Amino acid sequence: MKKNTVATFGEMKAKGEKISMLTCYDYSTARLMDNSGINGVLVGDSLGNVMLGYEDTLSVTMEDMITYGASVARGCKNTVVVVDMPFMSYQISAEQALANAGRIMKEARANAVKLEGGKEVAGQIKAITKAGIPVMAHIGMTPQSVNAFGGFKVQGKTEETARRIIEDALAVQEAGAFAVVLECVPFDLVAYISEILAIPTIGIGGGNGADGQILVYQDMLGMFSDYVPKFVKKYAGIGEIMTKAFDDYDREVKSQIFPSREHGFMIDKEIMNKLRKQGVRDESCSKN
Numbered sequence: 695m696k697k698n699t700v701a702t703f704g705e706m707k708a709k710g711e712k713i714s715m716l717t718c719y720d721y722s723t724a725r726l727m728d729n730s731g732i733n734g735v736l737v738g739d740s741l742g743n744v745m746l747g748y749e750d751t752l753s754v755t756m757e758d759m760i761t762y763g764a765s766v767a768r769g770c771k772n773t774v775v776v777v778d779m780p781f782m783s784y785q786i787s788a789e790q791a792l793a794n795a796g797r798i799m800k801e802a803r804a805n806a807v808k809l810e811g812g813k814e815v816a817g818q819i820k821a822i823t824k825a826g827i828p829v830m831a832h833i834g835m836t837p838q839s840v841n842a843f844g845g846f847k848v849q850g851k852t853e854e855t856a857r858r859i860i861e862d863a864l865a866v867q868e869a870g871a872f873a874v875v876l877e878c879v880p881f882d883l884v885a886y887i888s889e890i891l892a893i894p895t896i897g898i899g900g901g902n903g904a905d906g907q908i909l910v911y912q913d914m915l916g917m918f919s920d921y922v923p924k925f926v927k928k929y930a931g932i933g934e935i936m937t938k939a940f941d942d943y944d945r946e947v948k949s950q951i952f953p954s955r956e957h958g959f960m961i962d963k964e965i966m967n968k969l970r971k972q973g974v975r976d977e978s979c980s981k982n
């Protein structure tokens with residue numbers, strides 16, 4: 695299996711090869727993804743939705759990202775592990791951003807961090823990358839700004855907003871980001887930005903003009919039905935398979951089909967007979 699690094703992303707763009715990424719939040723799933731051809735996994739703050747059941751990502755903490763990030767990093771040998779910086783862990787200043795990016799690298803053992811925003815976080819990206827920490831930027835529909843957007847809405851449909859996204863893409867590249875996620879941006883705009891940038895673009899809901907793609911893994915496996923965005927393609931019905939397995943287990947436990955002898959450990963019959971014959975009395979009970 696080929697070892698991927700952040701440099702692999704740039705090399706793949708240069709060769710015209712598409713980059714595959716999925717989100718990942720735990721060790722077992724990380725092992726499976728690491729054994730596939732996936733180039734990178736993102737421990738996204740979307741864990742706030744799919745793992746913790748929040749309505750948005752705003753309540754996710756540094757501790758959450760480090761716990762989930764470390765479990766994924768322990769499972770990945772070949773795949774690049776990018777860990778999201780949660781809301782308010784980098785917006786205040788370049789110093790705050792650098793300190794928290796450093797914690798993610800040291801405590802979660804990530805290969806890179808990701809943060810949301812364009813021009814307004816260029817200073818933070820510069821400070822982090824200057825310290826030798828690779829940064830993936832994230833522009834377009836940035837979920838941590840859901841309240842400013844008034845909902846999870848497509849960004850860049852008007853000339854003015856499209857220009858702003860182009861400027862943001864150029865700004866994060868200039869600041870030193872090794873790649874940039876473009877979320878919910880129209881297809882042609884993603885294709886254009888991918889042409890003018892030297893760094894790879896990773897699209898989500900932005901069509902195949904991007905240099906790579908990312909999806910939330912529970913969405914593409916059909917495991918999360920609270921809300922399924924239009925851009926998700928379902929690659930498997932794992933949710934249905936899990937529900938059927940849970941129902942089968944429930945039925946077998948109640949009808950005593952499970953566990954059968956093959957699923958346990960036996961004791962010599964004679965030892966058991968002896969124990970039964972002698973009986974074991976609880977002293978405190980026998981006094982009453």
Ligand code: KIV
Binds near residue numbers: 717738875877908910
């Ligand atoms: O948090 C996340 O999962 C993300 C991806 C959707 C890009 O930021």
